[in-house]
Amino acid sequence: MRWTSALAIYVLFWAFSVFLVLPFGVRTTDEVGGQRIPGQADSAPHHFAAGRIALRVTVVATILFGVYYVNYVNGWVTPEMLDWTRGDAATG
Numbered sequence: 001m002r003w004t005s006a007l008a009i010y011v012l013f014w015a016f017s018v019f020l021v022l023p024f025g026v027r028t029t030d031e032v033g034g035q036r037i038p039g040q041a042d043s044a045p046h047h048f049a050a051g052r053i054a055l056r057v058t059v060v061a062t063i064l065f066g067v068y069y070v071n072y073v074n075g076w077v078t079p080e081m082l083d084w085t086r087g088d089a090a091t092g
Helices: 003-021 050-074
Strands: none
Touching (some): 003 050
8 A cells, every 4th residue: 555545545534533522522511601602502512622523633632543443454354345235145
C-alpha cells in the first residue's frame, strides 16, 4: 500500500471516529448546574473542549487504522470472504 493511500484511509478513519467519540463525555448545562444562555438548546454541551475531543478522535482513529492495516498485511478478512452474493457449490 502506498503511503498516500494509507494517509487517505487514515483520514477517513479519523472523520468516522469523530461521530463515534462526540456523544461520549458530553454534559449539559442542566447537569452541571449552570445558567443557560437564552436560546441555547437543552442538549447543548456546557463546555466544548475541542482539543480533548481531537485527541480522543486521534487515539480511536489510530487504533482502528492499526487494526485495518494489520488485517491488510496479514489477510485475515478478505473481500472474497465478505461476498455473500456468490453461490456456494456445496449448498446447491
